[in-house]
Amino acid sequence: MNLNQTDNILTKLGFDDYFKNQFDEIIQTEFKNESEMYFPARISIRHKNHYSIMSGFGEIKGELSGKLHFKIDTREDNGLGYPVVGDWVVIKKIEGNDFFLIEKVLNRKTKFSRLAPGEITEEQIIISNIDYLFIVSSMNQDFNVRRIERYLTMCWENDIKPVLILNKSDLCSEEEKNYYVSKTELLAQGCPVVNISTKTKENFNLLLNYFSGNKSISLVGSSGVGKSSIVNTLIGEEKMKVKDITGYKDKGVHTTTHRELILMSDGGVIIDTPGMRTVLMWSGSDGVESAFDDIESLSLNCKFTDCSHTNEPGCAIISALNDGTLTKERLKSYRKLQNEIKYNETRQDKKLKADQKKIWKKLTSQGVQRGKNKRGI
Numbered sequence: 498m499n500l501n502q503t504d505n506i507l508t509k510l511g512f513d514d515y516f517k518n519q520f521d522e523i524i525q526t527e528f529k530n531e532s533e534m535y536f537p538a539r540i541s542i543r544h545k546n547h548y549s550i551m552s553g554f555g556e557i558k559g560e561l562s563g564k565l566h567f568k569i570d571t572r573e574d575n576g577l578g579y580p581v582v583g584d585w586v587v588i589k590k591i592e593g594n595d596f597f598l599i600e601k602v603l604n605r606k607t608k609f610s611r612l613a614p615g616e617i618t619e620e621q622i623i624i625s626n627i628d629y630l631f632i633v634s635s636m637n638q639d640f641n642v643r644r645i646e647r648y649l650t651m652c653w654e655n656d657i658k659p660v661l662i663l664n665k666s667d668l669c670s671e672e673e674k675n676y677y678v679s680k681t682e683l684l685a686q687g688c689p690v691v692n693i694s695t696k697t698k699e700n701f702n703l704l705l706n707y708f709s710g711n712k713s714i715s716l717v718g719s720s721g722v723g724k725s726s727i728v729n730t731l732i733g734e735e736k737m738k739v740k741d742i743t744g745y746k747d748k749g750v751h752t753t754t755h756r757e758l759i760l761m762s763d764g765g766v767i768i769d770t771p772g773m774r775t776v777l778m779w780s781g782s783d784g785v786e787s788a789f790d791d792i793e794s795l796s797l798n799c800k801f802t803d804c805s806h807t808n809e810p811g812c813a814i815i816s817a818l819n820d821g822t823l824t825k826e827r828l829k830s831y832r833k834l835q836n837e838i839k840y841n842e843t844r845q846d847k848k849l850k851a852d853q854k855k856i857w858k859k860l861t862s863q864g865v866q867r868g869k870n871k872r873g874i
């Protein structure tokens with residue numbers, strides 16, 4: 498294999514100063530003596546026992562070094578854990594072997610996490626280092642407001658910019674399209690809403706713009722909304738398998754079963770994901786506040802600062818419900834999300850509980866300050 502890496506490919510993959518500085522520092526401090534053996538690379542697929550990796554000299558395979566394994570197991574890895582799709586890693590060439598060893602995971606710029614499935618309350622990072630999240634819905638009976646709210650919350654929490662995508666516009670009348678767009682704009686609170694069709698390629702030029710500057714973007718949304726079709730249309734080739742339209746009776750079966758990072762020809766990467774069955778929240782009350790900013794601002798006008806918005810006099814939320822500015826459903830999903838977060842947080846260990854206290858303290862002092870600002874105090 499030719500190990501002459503091209504900086505051009507690394508740049509297109511998103512290797513910017515944030516990662517380059519980390520890489521250089523690690524080489525200088527840890528691998529100085531054999532620095533020519535080490536390279537930066539980005540995880541594209543996580544397989545059961547190995548990883549597919551994009552490097553400056555093409556697609557390669559790699560596995561964790563014994564040392565990194567040990568560090569992760571003994572938690573001496575700065576809490577980074579196992580590499581996930583989107584991670585930048587330091588790899589080492591093994592003489593006479595096609596495999597590379599993953600020696601280090603670089604600190605992440607952003608992470609997209611959810612609650613790990615199973616008994617233990619744990620954060621599970623599923624994708625890292627993305628700039629935008631394309632939240633995909635299809636404009637039909639599968640359109641789900643609650644899901645969109647949840648994904649938005651996850652974005653606010655993790656400093657990822659959301660773009661709300663409404664797919665399958667070719668199946669809609671103009672009237673239906675307007676209905677879905679305005680409904681989504683209400684949820685979006687100023688974030689871009691783009692209606693598209695992979696059949697007519699409507700508005701794909703708008704989607705392509707988000708990749709400029711070698712940005713990393715992932716797609717999320719229920720199974721069947723057309724995530725893989727969007728990936729194929731963006732890259733101009735049928736790389737990802739798409740659900741066969743005749744497979745109607747397989748409804749609920751996921752066509753994409755793994756996360757995969759793909760390099761765009763003009764730079765930037767797109768990460769396809771399987772449709773998530775459940776989107777369980779991973780802590781972070783900050784995010785809920787941003788996704789439901791309207792409710793939070795309303796509550797500042799309640800007569801009592803500890804108003805539970807159930808039957809108190811002078812409750813701004815109840816009056817908004819009565820005059821129709823706020824829908825019962827929206828308040829319900831706000832409450833549900835808050836309860837879910839609280840429930841998960843109380844299941845966490847003591848250290849995390851202490852963090853939670855801090856967050857609440859910060860939030861309440863912010864809330865009080867915002868209330869004061871609003872009342873001109």
Ligand SMILES: Nc1nc2c(ncn2[C@@H]2O[C@H](COP(=O)(O)OP(=O)(O)OP(=O)(O)O)[C@@H](O)[C@H]2O)c(=O)[nH]1
Binds near residue numbers: 666694718724753
């Ligand atoms: N009419 C129409 N059909 C579309 C459009 N985009 C995708 N589809 C169809 O929708 C079905 C599902 O598309 P996929 O791309 O496999 O959906 P997905 O979101 O990747 O699904 P999972 O991988 O299971 O999460 C396929 O039959 C596509 O041909 C569109 O814009 N218009």
Ligand SMILES: [Mg+2]
Binds near residue numbers: 726753769772
């Ligand atoms: Mg798919």
Ligand SMILES: [Zn+2]
Binds near residue numbers: 807812
């Ligand atoms: Zn109230």
